[in-house]
Amino acid sequence: MDNSSIKILPTRFAGTEKKKVLVADDDPAIVDALKLMLELDDYEVSTTINGETIFKMEKEYPDLLILDIWMSGQDGREICKFLKNNPLTKHIPIIMISASRDIIQSAKDAGADDFIAKPFQMVEVLNKVEKYTS
């Protein structure tokens, strides 16, 4: 996938610029559901199912990255580390998601700001997203 897969959506509130969230997960259904969830709360959501895309991310940085820990062929923690080590991207909050709670520590070690376990509660997702975007 290339940059064109990142969609920019309208902002939540009139006069206020919508917060931009990038969702990266190798499962299209999860990506889609998260997008729907966040859009219900007026976030501008872009998605990718390919880890490579994130490495190539330029200029239009999201306000938040929701990153699956297991991207097909790529370790989400490596992506996280890369972004956090890059001066241009290290300010972007990253919430890692995983089916295994055991990865919390390694997610934190990789520099992730927070962690959400799959399957997630919508409330939890929205609360955490709001926490890191406000």
Add this chain to the structure above:
Amino acid sequence: MSSLNNALLEDRFLTAIGKLSDIGSRSKTSKGLASLLGATSLFILIKDKELDILLPALGFPQTLPDGSVWNAFLNECVKNKKYKAQLPYPNKSNLQHATGYAYKNECVSILLGGNPKFHNLEKFNLLLPLITSIFRYEQELKQKETDINLSNKLARDSQGIARKLDIARRNFQTALIAKEKEIELRNIAEKESMHAKAENENEQKRLKSLFMNAPAIIAVLRGPEHVYELANPLYMQLIGKHRSIVGKPIREALPELTGQGIYELLDEVYITGKPFIGNEISVKLDRKGRGKLEDGFFNFVYQPSQDVDGKVDGILVHAVEITAQVQYRKKVEDSEKKFRTLADNIPNLAWMANADGYIYWYNSRWYEYTGTTPNEMEGWGWQSTHDPNVLPVVLKQWKKSIKTAKRFDMVFPLKGADGIFRPFLTRIIPIFDDDGKLVQWFGTNTDITDQKQLERQKDDFLGIASHELKTPVTSIKAYGQVLQTMFQRKGDIKAVEHLAKMDAQVDKLTSLISDLLDVTKIQSGRMEFHEDFFDFNELANEQVEQLQLTTEKHTIRKELNQSRSVYGDRNRIGQVITNLISNAIKYSPHSEKIVVNTSSDKNNVTLCVKDFGVGIPRDKLDKVFEQFYRVSGTKEITFPGLGLGLYVSSEIIKREGGKIWVESIKGKGSTFCFTLPINKKVQKQQINTLKEEEVKHG
């Protein structure tokens, strides 16, 4: 003649006698006498031979036909009645036997005085008694002399006789003593001979008795054909009582022995004179006479017997039947062989040890795998096949087992001949005798490399599977919640309720998947704990609040006392609290109250979840924490679940250094509690050590 006195008569008589004696001694012939006499009658004395007396008689010379003898007649004398009475032969015939002497008239004259021609018989008769008495006196005198001479002679003789007698007596006594001695000796000899004979008889009896009652099979064979002379009852019992063998050669008596080598053996013993000792010789006999040969095993001796010249004349057969022993031993050997075959062909390494743990046997698989030799391995040599780091733990447990006679189970690595350590499950079972005394150990080592590999694959599979299951569940749940929000905003309450129910079911599914994943992690030792300090009551409160939302029926009452800060994995401990409260809700469908109580002492915090539900039977209390165990309800009530929740909970609590338990009365409800150490950082080090060992060994 009356004037003659006795003295005169006597004198005359003696003179006459003297003349008579002269005459008589001078001539005895009749011619001589006749001439001598020249008279017609004469007085004579006739000597009676039988009476040995002289009898006076008148004799008349008379020429007899032979012309030789004068005969005397006793006419007048014999006619005298007085004298006659004294004679034993009163007639003439008797007198013929008498010998007599005729006296000249001169003699008679001397005797009677006067001229013999004038002698008359009257005078003679008067004189006769006197003459007789004189004769008698003379006779007696002569007799006395004779007697004296005789007695002198006798005395002489008797002296000689006495001497001879003495010698004879001495000889006799010597002979007597010798004879007595001889008799005594003969008696002794006889006695001894009798005794010996009796002894001999007894000996014979004893031998016979021994022979007949000996607990051995005995027979006596005679001659080169081995003719049965004797066979004791046991022998008969052996070959079968239906047979009559005495007097028959063995080839005839026991024909079934043909080809079994027995005849040949006997022949050899007979010929060589050397005994044969056979051990466990198989002999087939037709014992019952049905033409069916039965196997028998014997220890026997063929002992040649010799005649007086030392020549073999027979064979004594002495045998003991050991068929049962041999068969038993063969069975044991067979069984042993089977066991060895089995033991050597099973894929496991196997071995046996004495009660003290000294290993005396390994199967061939052991040597194949380890590449060792029996000499290296005997006793405690096995240690060389162990990982030196693990060995102390193995030794400790093995020695403990030996001491307590309890079975041993452990997984540890063993070095193969290729130098590679592979995990082996080792089981050692104590073997007791009938008295319950430990006699030996039987051990097996099973290579579980493949099993371990499979376990890993299974764990991996379960891990991936549950991860993969979670992905669709995650999107379902997400879509559901999105829809719920959308319907909420539209005001479609009904749809919201349906979707909420769907969401609850998805949560259950999620929980099941989580449990599966957790079990997998526990069993593969990959469950991770992220420990930190947290407020125990705060966690309990959170969990209660959250679960209260899931039930409308139940009221969860909080009794949270004195909050403490605990070091541990907050999420995992929260998972345990959730599990206990969820169970309380699930298993008390007909009651409304659930009590969550926390308490603490110096070292521990305790949390108890009390319900008033179905309860657990006493005998099942220990099992509720086992994997896949589920409390079963009545027929109408069944409870969903995989039976993993309490297992996972108890594993978590154990890993956190705490304890979990349950108290319950069936039908009244249950109380599940756990404690956690407050100051766990100290204990943590020990737990980690434990965990490392577990990972290493199993």
